[in-house]
Amino acid sequence: MSDDGIDAATPLMFLKPRRDDKKLISKAPNHFDGLQIGASDSSSVVEMVKNVGKPFFIDPMAYMFTLPPEAVTDFETHKVRASLSSLAHRYSSLLGQTIGKRAISTDDIINQVDVLDDTTRNALEYQRSKISGQLNLFPMTSYYDKYRLLDDSEDSKPVTPNAVLPCMVIAPYFHFKDTSSPWYTATIRCAKLASRYIQTGERLYTTLLIDPHLLDFPDQIRSIITEVAALSIDGVFIWVNGMDEESAPVSRLTNLLFLISELKAKGKSVIKMHGGYFSILMNSYGLDGFSCNLSYRTSRNIMSYRWKAPKVPRSKFYVPQLHCAYDIEEAAHILKMFPFTRCRCAVCREAYGNDFDKMQQSMKEKGFCESHFLNTRKQELNFTRSGRKDAIAALDTTISLLGQHNINGARHISKWRKTIADFEALAH
Numbered sequence: 049m050s051d052d053g054i055d056a057a058t059p060l061m062f063l064k065p066r067r068d069d070k071k072l073i074s075k076a077p078n079h080f081d082g083l084q085i086g087a088s089d090s091s092s093v094v095e096m097v098k099n100v101g102k103p104f105f106i107d108p109m110a111y112m113f114t115l116p117p118e119a120v121t122d123f124e125t126h127k128v129r130a131s132l133s134s135l136a137h138r139y140s141s142l143l144g145q146t147i148g149k150r151a152i153s154t155d156d157i158i159n160q161v162d163v164l165d166d167t168t169r170n171a172l173e174y175q176r177s178k179i180s181g182q183l184n185l186f187p188m189t190s191y192y193d194k195y196r197l198l199d200d201s202e203d204s205k206p207v208t209p210n211a212v213l214p215c216m217v218i219a220p221y222f223h224f225k226d227t228s229s230p231w232y233t234a235t236i237r238c239a240k241l242a243s244r245y246i247q248t249g250e251r252l253y254t255t256l257l258i259d260p261h262l263l264d265f266p267d268q269i270r271s272i273i274t275e276v277a278a279l280s281i282d283g284v285f286i287w288v289n290g291m292d293e294e295s296a297p298v299s300r301l302t303n304l305l306f307l308i309s310e311l312k313a314k315g316k317s318v319i320k321m322h323g324g325y326f327s328i329l330m331n332s333y334g335l336d337g338f339s340c341n342l343s344y345r346t347s348r349n350i351m352s353y354r355w356k357a358p359k360v361p362r363s364k365f366y367v368p369q370l371h372c373a374y375d376i377e378e379a380a381h382i383l384k385m386f387p388f389t390r391c392r393c394a395v396c397r398e399a400y401g402n403d404f405d406k407m408q409q410s411m412k413e414k415g416f417c418e419s420h421f422l423n424t425r426k427q428e429l430n431f432t433r434s435g436r437k438d439a440i441a442a443l444d445t446t447i448s449l450l451g452q453h454n455i456n457g458a459r460h461i462s463k464w465r466k467t468i469a470d471f472e473a474l475a476h
């Protein structure tokens with residue numbers, strides 16, 4: 049058990065609830081280790097966190113206030129979103145005055161020394177009180193009501209009833225392109241300020257919200273490692289803005305692995321935001337955990353406010369042996385063609401068995417693809433207990449079974465394999 053009281057034999061998986069899957073998540077407490085929620089999340093999320101009773105952390109989301117006003121306004125009403133407005137007022141008077149009018153600039157934080165200090169102190173305080181600040185009106189019974197299609201096992205981890213304090217607090221952080229950016233300086237400054245305001249027993253983390261291009265520059269990565277390792281913090285979240293694990297170039301993934309393993313070697317706990325199977329593979333190189341949501345995407349872009357998400361996202365099916373999600377029609381084709389990719393989880397057995405034409409209809413049922421994903425992810429996490437060698441051998445087997453067939457979107461398996469090979473060559 050780690051200091052957080054969480055079983056760390058496998059990477060920790062924190063689920064980030066989306067609006068529509070709170071119910072499913074609350075019925076699957078044995079399929080994840082904890083929850084990631086946002087400081088601006090609604091009271092219904094707060095209720096869910098209390099009901100589930102698992103460890104959680106709260107993203108302070110201060111980077112939102114450095115984005116143009118469109119990022120904090122509602123796409124349809126064009127009004128500032130109430131949750132973000134109240135967060136801005138809570139963090140600092142400057143943020144309260146400027147929200148919806150303009151982004152805060154680096155001049156603001158340089159000229160007004162109080163801004164970062166206030167924001168840091170208030171963001172920590174808000175993380176302590178967001179869940180505990182409201183009376184727990186709900187009895188801790190919901191997680192005994194197991195979702196009937198979710199596989200369960202005897203090694204289920206115990207939940208922590210009445211968990212109301214975050215398992216770590218996070219200093220405010222900002223998106224930066226390189227180490228000469230004032231936003232990098234501001235991120236480090238907030239981490240230093242936060243270490244002064246930390247309370248007994250609290251674990252403090254910072255977050256490196258970096259541009260993918262930064263991973264092209266080993267010198268910059270080294271200077272970040274040196275600076276972050278010297279901070280009085282327990283751990284680091286890493287969020288590579290908009291870079292997914294499937295399409296990222298091998299060179300960037302290798303440098304990401306270097307960043308993670310070095311921070312870990314220097315005594316920091318490291319957790320990746322928006323991770324997938326590659327994050328599970330990185331566990332044996334130092335990554336302690338990752339967060340993800342039930343869209344199965346392994347990236348998030350802070351500029352995504354510029355495009356509107358489709359109202360009804362197309363159902364995607366996560367193909368177990370390829371560790372990646374595909375449109376259901378394409379997934380059915382893959383499962384038919386390559387028997388080794390088929391799934392035998394409770395959802396798949398009940399929904400379609402071996403009838404892949406039926407699968408295309410039955411898996412579109414609400415929550416089926418997501419429940420199948422949770423079952424599959426649990427198997428993936430259990431598999432990593434057998435160690436690095438087996439995980440690498442499994443990638444090799446998949447590559448050889450795919451052979452010369454050029455499955456659209458399966459190149460990431462070879463890329464991950466090459467990344468591991470490159471990184472190990474670098475380490476020796």
Ligand SMILES: [Zn+2]
Nearest residue numbers: 391393396420
């Ligand atoms: Zn399945």
